[in-house]
Amino acid sequence: MPWWSWVLIWVALSACTVTFLVLAGVYLVRKGLALMRDASAALGEIAERPPAAEGPAHDHEASPSRRAPGSAVFADPDLMRREYEEGRELRRLSRRDRRVERRRLRGQPQSLHDLGLI
Incomplete structure (x- = not known):
């Protein structure tokens, strides 16, 4: 095999590697931008919501006999x-x-x- 065939093989391998890396970079950048867009939209929705009503969220938390954690040890x-x-x-x-x-x-x-x- 002549010496210039080795040069062609290595040039082709290098070109394929560079092409793959460029395409993978473009793919990752586009996915990252889409993620940032979605995160921005989600934060915008959260910011538009009115604040939650005061008070407990569940009925069992509303009971006045709710004890502090650890108080059952001495009860x-x-x-x-x-x-x-x-x-x-x-x-x-x-x-x-x-x-x-x-x-x-x-x-x-x-x-x-x-x-x-x-």
């Missing part, structure tokens, strides 16, 4: 058990109410147990 075990069971029942009823409402909105049949008929 009466019977009282803590009763509060836990009451909270568990409130959460169960809340889930049932949401399920009944969701099924009503979708036009799905209701469970007799959910309606309190069983």
Whole structure:
């Protein structure tokens, strides 16, 4: 094989490498710009939202008997058990109410147990 064929092989390999790197760079720049556009749009939507209403977001957080973290260590075990069971029942009823409402909105049949008929 003559010496100039090696030069042609290396020139072709180098050209392919440079072409690949340029195309990969263009691809990454375009994806990065699209990401920045989406992030800008999302931040714009967040900025346009009114501030959240004051107060807790969940019903179980609204109870006045909400204790500070760690206070259960020194509390009466019977009282803590009763509060836990009451909270568990409130959460169960809340889930049932949401399920009944969701099924009503979708036009799905209701469970007799959910309606309190069983």
